[in-house]
Amino acid sequence: MKAFLFIVPIYYLIFLFYGRKNMKMFLLLTGIISLPLRTDYLLYGSGSHTGWTSGFMLALSDLSFIALFWYLIIKKEVLLRASWKVVFPALFFILACMSSIFNSTAGMSTTYQIFMMIKIFLLYYVVAANAIDSEEDLRTAVMFLTVALLSQGALACLQFFSGYAFDVFSTGESAGMFHRIDTWGGTFNRIYGTVVGKPNGFAGYIVPLMFINFALLLHKGRYARLRFIASILGFMALVFSFSRGGWLGFIFASVVLFIVIIKKRIPLERYVRISIISGLIVIAALFPFIYQRVTTDPADAAMSRVPLVKLAMNMIREHPFNGVGANTFTNVIREYVSFDIQDAYLYEVHNQYLLVFSETGLFGFSCFLWLLFSVIRLAMDCMKQKENEFIYYLGLGAILGIIGSMAHMMVDMFNTRLFFGSFFILAAILSGANRVIDSRYQLEETTPHSVS
Secondary structure (H helix, E strand, O other): OOOOHHHHHHHHHHHHHHHHHOOHHHHHHHHHHOOOOEEEEEEEOOOOOOOOOOOOOOOHHHHHHHHHHHHHOOOHHHHHHHHHHHHHHHHHHHHHHHHHHHHOOOOOHHOOOOHHHHHHHHHHHHHHHHHHOOOOHHHHHHHHHHOOOOOOOHHHHHHHOOOOOOOOOOOOOOOOOEEEEEOOEEEEEEEEOOOOOHHHHHHHHHHHHHHHHHHHHHHOOOOOOHHHHHHHHHHHHHHHHHHHHHHHHHHHHHHHHHHHHHHOOOOOOOOHHHHHHHHHHHHHHHHHHHHHHHHOOHHHHHHHEEEEOOOOHHHHHHHOOOOOOOOHHHHHHHOOOOHHHHHOOOOOOOOOHOOOOOHHHHHHHHHHHHHHHHHHHHHHHHHHHOHHHHHHHHHHHHHEEEHHHHHHOOOOOOOHHHHHHHHHHHHHHHHHHHHHHHHHHHHHHHOOOOOO
16 A cells, blocks of 8 residues: 555645645546556455456545545535436446346456446546536636646656656556567667556557647647646657557547648647647657557557457357347457467457447447447537637547547457546536536526617
8 A cells, every 4th residue: 555655645735735725626636637546446356357347446536536426415516417418328338238247157247347337437427527517617627637647648758768667656566567669779668657557558548638638729728838748748658658559549530630720720829839849859759669669560469469359259249239248258258269260369359349349239339339429429519619719629629539549449448447437537527518508508598688
């Protein structure tokens, strides 16, 4: 529990200078910044399962949102502010996980995932959404995302240049050694911030934060300098992760952003131009290593994952509607090994869509896509708001972040508390933004107009 020797003093300082004035936002802040920390405590389970989760877990960020829930109860805040656009697909996806238990050969593993999804949905979406009831709350919550990107980016750069993990924010076992990559110029560490020693998971976490932060740089608002610094550090961290999946998602979303800027004729402010130039300088400086990472052994990486795709397809053909059971891919993997892939490396399929389809069937897969696009719809509703540029660019950044994640999902797993927690927090913020828009329209309708 050595992590708490560092976490508790930081929490105390934040409370001292901020929390005493605004306890609600303090709890939301600590929930957001502690989400990527490796602070999961196993209440019950095996602790060794490879999949979505290995038991009933409780994390430090969970405690912040639980405390936030009781704060809202004590203050008699309304707890019915969640958007049905998110509630329905989320509940149906949880229902799909529940229905897959009929085919599951590891009922407890499936139950662990169901518990994880219910916990994350209630805490990171319902509670967080109810905490945002004004535009000031909304702007503060979005700033917390910038703080999360800034802190993770700074730590990642420190890891890369020093060669030390600085693994002081993780409870239990160490996050492990760095993944290393050999290049013509030497051996580099693939950094991971505080994300359980997985560079790909780290890249998947920061890409949406980067686009939300960068999109808000296009907006003439407060904290532009802080967002500029966070953008630079976040981009450097993404490059230093050497995650090809993360790069793929970033490039895909960047192309969409470029098209939007051209089509909407969005002016590029000074900090935006400097950010782009700085990013190009980083790419130019590391281009030989980036090029080698992209071109070295891509066929071998693909060939090692093709058998896993075939395994997933075998599971889908066998159980097309309910799947083999949520959180059981690795439990039953050997039962679906065909003759042509019997010597393959057996692990979870590196494709989130196939993973969900194979474990929860067509029903779960459809609900998962419904959930993704429902949050995109919330972001699109924000972009319909022309008068409030902050909400407009927040919606744009959210769409780009989700698009980047969806592209990355084609080549990696997004089945962690970190992904779903950050995804639902984003959904909660977008729900709050839409509520701000609706309240403004209602105010305009009820305000009497002068008659000349």
